[in-house]
Amino acid sequence: MKTLSFTFIITFVTATKVALSIFPSKVKSRPYLDELLKKFTVIGGNASEELAKKIAKKLNAVYLKSNLRIFPDGEGKITINGKPKKGKIIVVQSTYPPVDSHLIQALSLISKAKQYSSNVIAVIPYFGYARQDREFLPGEIVTMDVIAKLFKALGLSKVIVVDIHSKIALDHFKIPSENVSAMPQLVNYFKKLRLKEPLVVSPDLGGALRAKEFAKLFGTSYVALKKQRNRKTGKVQIRSSNLNEVKGRDLIIVDDMISTGGSIIKATEFLKKQKCNRVFVACTHALLREDAEKKIKKYGVSKIVSANTIPGNTAVVDVSGIIAKAIV
Numbered sequence: 013m014k015t016l017s018f019t020f021i022i023t024f025v026t027a028t029k030v031a032l033s034i035f036p037s038k039v040k041s042r043p044y045l046d047e048l049l050k051k052f053t054v055i056g057g058n059a060s061e062e063l064a065k066k067i068a069k070k071l072n073a074v075y076l077k078s079n080l081r082i083f084p085d086g087e088g089k090i091t092i093n094g095k096p097k098k099g100k101i102i103v104v105q106s107t108y109p110p111v112d113s114h115l116i117q118a119l120s121l122i123s124k125a126k127q128y129s130s131n132v133i134a135v136i137p138y139f140g141y142a143r144q145d146r147e148f149l150p151g152e153i154v155t156m157d158v159i160a161k162l163f164k165a166l167g168l169s170k171v172i173v174v175d176i177h178s179k180i181a182l183d184h185f186k187i188p189s190e191n192v193s194a195m196p197q198l199v200n201y202f203k204k205l206r207l208k209e210p211l212v213v214s215p216d217l218g219g220a221l222r223a224k225e226f227a228k229l230f231g232t233s234y235v236a237l238k239k240q241r242n243r244k245t246g247k248v249q250i251r252s253s254n255l256n257e258v259k260g261r262d263l264i265i266v267d268d269m270i271s272t273g274g275s276i277i278k279a280t281e282f283l284k285k286q287k288c289n290r291v292f293v294a295c296t297h298a299l300l301r302e303d304a305e306k307k308i309k310k311y312g313v314s315k316i317v318s319a320n321t322i323p324g325n326t327a328v329v330d331v332s333g334i335i336a337k338a339i340v
């Protein structure tokens with residue numbers, strides 16, 4: 013029976029291919045044939061539907077949507093819409109707030125995908141918990157390490173992230189992992205703006221390399237501010253001394269993420285005191301919690317530009333292409 017249906021499919025595909033080559037516009041079953049020829053399946057988690065669809069399109073993969081239902085007790089129930097192909101399966105799910113819910117959904121989707129294929133890749137464009145990559149204060153749990161262990165236990169083939177907070181966070185994975193950078197895409201966006209003597213600024217020394225990469229691609233120089241964060245209260249302060257080089261220039265503050273906006277606000281306050289011209293912000297992950305966007309604008313930032321690792325108003329830079337490249 014199996015051999016018969018397999019022979020039928022092969023005959024059908026061959027006949028349709030021949031028909032397509034002779035009468036390309038007359039054959040109506042092209043979409044069906046396209047589906048048959050697709051090798052990968054992309055499953056879009058609830059947090060990353062639009063990005064997952066774009067990745068699937070770039071890979072010419074089957075796209076499967078997932079459905080989420082939340083029970084009155086807060087538990088989520090996830091279902092995938094359809095059956096994945098046996099080949100490579102890619103699960104796409106960012107873990108922005110609600111972080112824990114999005115994380116458990118990602119783990120559940122990966123576990124389901126493993127029932128269909130031995131080759132499952134997780135794409136976690138924004139990886140929550142990456143800032144908890146080491147024990148800063150005694151007794152703290154390195155949650156990034158806990159999550160990395162869960163990913164390994166599920167039998168993933170690879171994890172792909174975008175501009176993860178630190179290399180240390182990525183090193184917790186004991187499976188193949190890859191960090192792709194959205195900086196070239198962000199630079200392309202800024203190249204289209206008419207900026208006056210642009211200068212790139214990192215709000216802290218930890219982000220200096222990122223700012224350096226951005227500045228190199230943009231064709232300008234960079235400076236890194238000295239930021240200090242109180243580990244108990246989370247409050248930030250800028251400890252830099254006067255910076256004459258920012259005077260009268262348009263600045264692009266480059267960061268991996270904006271959460272409360274505290275870092276950007278403190279940096280902007282400092283830079284405005286140095287008599288800079290306009291301040292722009294380029295970041296990969298714009299979490300923009302509560303009224304962070306409003307507050308940042310109030311402090312004089314002209315524009316915030318982010319990637320679509322997290323959907324939102326500022327997410328105008330598409331990273332589906334660089335993610336698709338890392339998958340194949």
Ligand code: R5P
Nearest residue numbers: 268269270271272273274275
């Ligand atoms: C810190 O090292 C990060 O790169 C970001 O600057 C920081 O996490 C942003 O958080 P917030 O917007 O709350 O200051």
